[in-house]
Amino acid sequence: MLFFSFYKSLVGKEITVELKNDLSITGLLQSVDQFLNIKLKDIKVNEEDKYPYMISVKNCFIRGSVVRYVHLPAEDVDVETLQDHSRLEAREQKKQNKQHQEQKSSTATTATTSTTV
């Protein structure tokens, strides 16, 4: 959720998305979803001569899973807030994991140890 909220705060800003197949696309962030799929508008491919078929593409949807990096506008990133949110989310995650564990162990009353030293 941390990065989803973070990207929502960057809507309208220019970012460069670098894909796992080395294609780099610069454009304005239009929208983002929970999978970090990204919609860009007014796009430009960084090595246009290498990918001539991309010249006429103006808008695109990028599946989150094919992204390697996103180059961000440093002036629009508040690192203090990000760090605080990361710590908060880590704590939340831990709590959830513990609850999950407790549920599991309470249902598994017959679980016996089967390892031998």
Next chain:
Amino acid sequence: MTTSNTSNNSNAQFNFFKMCIGRPVVVKLNNGVEYRGILEVVDGNMNIVMEQTEEYLNGQLKTKYGDCFLRGNNVLYISAQPRK
């Protein structure tokens, strides 16, 4: 013994990890790289933290790390080593 019970399995896994903590282990990754060091902690995703880690490629020492975190999806196996 039936092993279809997942909680039974994860328990065995957990006990193995607990047994290895603080001991020298070898972790091999899918890409063939091997890490030798002291196992500090593991989670259910097989994410691993080791200390005094040495990175080996084809049996040759490549790099050393103080603490190192290995992302679980890359782990092929964790092997317990006898104490030196």
Next chain:
Amino acid sequence: MDKREEGSVEEPLDLIRLSLDERIFVKMRQDRELRGKLHAYDQHLNMILSDVEETIKVVEKDEETDEEIIRNIKRNIKMLFVRGDGVILISPPLRTS
């Protein structure tokens, strides 16, 4: 706040949490390495790093001698989001415990 939660490594991701605001080393797939200051992460190891130096190792083959030449390509990026699925290893600076 729980003191134990703050300083010790109970689970692997705690090591990453303790590296927030520190420079870390990240080994990625496809022979890429990153060095940068960690500002955000989540359970997938998605991360935001600043003042990043990326090193890409490229192996080229000399056509005549068949020799393999390893070339390191470096570039610097001010602020970078890294998708977690490409991460292999993270190493923080030496911890004073």
